[in-house]
Amino acid sequence: MHERQQVSHGELFRGFNKIALSGFGGVMSWARQTVVEERGWLSSEEFTSLFGLCQFMPGPNTLNLAVCIGARFQGATGALVSLLGLLFVPFLIIISFGALYGEFGEIPLVQAMLRGIAAVAAGLMLAMGLRMAADLVRRPLLLVFSALILVGVVFLSWPLLALMAGLAPLSMWLSARRYCRAS
Amino acid sequence: MSVLTEIIVRFATLSLLAFGGASTVLPELHRLAVETHHWMSDATFAHLVAISQATPGPNSIIFTLVGWQVAGLAGALAATLAMCAPSSLLIFIFMRFWDRIQGTRWHSIIQTGISPLAIGLVLASGCIITRGADRSWGACALTAATVLAVLTSRLNPLWLIGIGALLGLAGLI
Numbered sequence: 001m002h003e004r005q006q007v008s009h010g011e012l013f014r015g016f017n018k019i020a021l022s023g024f025g026g027v028m029s030w031a032r033q034t035v036v037e038e039r040g041w042l043s044s045e046e047f048t049s050l051f052g053l054c055q056f057m058p059g060p061n062t063l064n065l066a067v068c069i070g071a072r073f074q075g076a077t078g079a080l081v082s083l084l085g086l087l088f089v090p091f092l093i094i095i096s097f098g099a100l101y102g103e104f105g106e107i108p109l110v111q112a113m114l115r116g117i118a119a120v121a122a123g124l125m126l127a128m129g130l131r132m133a134a135d136l137v138r139r140p141l142l143l144v145f146s147a148l149i150l151v152g153v154v155f156l157s158w159p160l161l162a163l164m165a166g167l168a169p170l171s172m173w174l175s176a177r178r179y180c181r182a183s
Numbered sequence: 184m185s186v187l188t189e190i191i192v193r194f195a196t197l198s199l200l201a202f203g204g205a206s207t208v209l210p211e212l213h214r215l216a217v218e219t220h221h222w223m224s225d226a227t228f229a230h231l232v233a234i235s236q237a238t239p240g241p242n243s244i245i246f247t248l249v250g251w252q253v254a255g256l257a258g259a260l261a262a263t264l265a266m267c268a269p270s271s272l273l274i275f276i277f278m279r280f281w282d283r284i285q286g287t288r289w290h291s292i293i294q295t296g297i298s299p300l301a302i303g304l305v306l307a308s309g310c311i312i313t314r315g316a317d318r319s320w321g322a323c324a325l326t327a328a329t330v331l332a333v334l335t336s337r338l339n340p341l342w343l344i345g346i347g348a349l350l351g352l353a354g355l356i
Contacts, residue, residue: 020240027241053281055301056294059198059270060205060243067271068278079275083267090240091247095259097234098251105230109352116325116351118233118316120343123329125206126309130334132302142299149303153210154310157218160200160211164300172296179292 007041007073009081015039016066016085027062041069062086139178145171186254187261189220194246194265201270203301205243209308212249213315222253229315237344243267321356 007015015034022030036047054064063083070082104110136143145167152158184192193215197208209232216222223231231252235245243266250262284290317323329343350356 022239027239049281049285052290052294053278054274055203056297057270057274057277058201059274060201060241060266061203062241063243063267063271064274067274071275071278076275079271083271086241087244087263087267090238090244091259091263093240094235094238094244094248095251095256097238098231098248098259101230101234102252105227111230112354112356113348113351114230114233115316115318115322116347116349116356117237117344118229118312118347119322119325119351119356120329120347121233121236122229122309122313122316123326124236124333124340124343125209125305125312126326127330127333128206129302129306129309130330132298132305136299136302139299142295143302145299146303146306149300150307150310153304153307154314157214159214160208160304161196164200164202167300168296171299172292175296176292179288179295 005040007039007078009074009078011039012070012074012078012082013085015041016070016082017089019062020086020090031062031065035069041073141174142171187257190250190253190258190261191265194250194262195269197246198266198269199273202297203304205241205245205266206308207301207304209245210304210311212246213311216249216253222249225315226318227252229312232312233316236340237348319356321350325350325356 019027019031019034022034032047032051035041036044042050050065050068051061054061054068057064063086066082066086067079070078070080072078074081101110105114133143133146136146148167149163152163153160197211200211201208213228217225217228228249231248232245235242235248238244246266247259247263250258250260252258254261313326317326325347329347332338332343333340347356
């Protein structure tokens, strides 16, 4: 057990601000780099465990991570400061972009550029899903749930709440059954 | 219901439904903003997603931008708060119990059970953005090339976004 270092509110804010500004389209990999390797706030194992928690709890993963790490060092105010560090500057940037879009979004050249970026953004999202799905190819039965969600959301436009309420218990049950068989 | 109340109630619900991250609730955000409330067109939604991808910061920043588009600064603040507060409170309370169930069967069962749903939702997000974004053969080809590039190389996504912007400006998309 290594001695827990002290991390102040200011350091939390600056650390998460840096994490937010170093990554595009999601910042989880940068978070690990900063928190574990550069600043040594957490050991690699501690990070992996917290990462698991942040993935399985609902909500944006990186925000969840900021809450956990902030709270670990400085309680509720630490969590708040870490969230602010993560969101403050990106908030200012995105509303500036939003204002620019409102002003110039109708210009054909801007539309053309956004079409290009949108096509790439779509590809990035699809690739992320495929990468995640690759981890599950050894469990085809679970991938059926991925497919059901995909069809329900994309082709049938069913509300997410209903889909999750219907499918989550089934997939949990399947997962529990597998687990009991294995052990 | 006023637009702001609508944003707060709907986004707070999404916050608690976002198993696997903000990207998993993009399809529901699309359904709300485009189909249910007609706050914006399909193309505008695709543009906003594109802008948020080109902005540094967490994925969830797309909610701020949608709030801004719908109701200005108040909308952006309401959207951001509604997207982070419920899930942040929940994890703040729950993290105390996490260490205790670490390594127990519940931990693995929940994690294995939730991941296929998260994967399906991320793929659904990809499909819905693709549907909004790809109105030409050039765009479809660019999306396909992006998927290939990400799966086969370690290129920083920012380069791909830059290439997309240039191809768009060149009138190819």
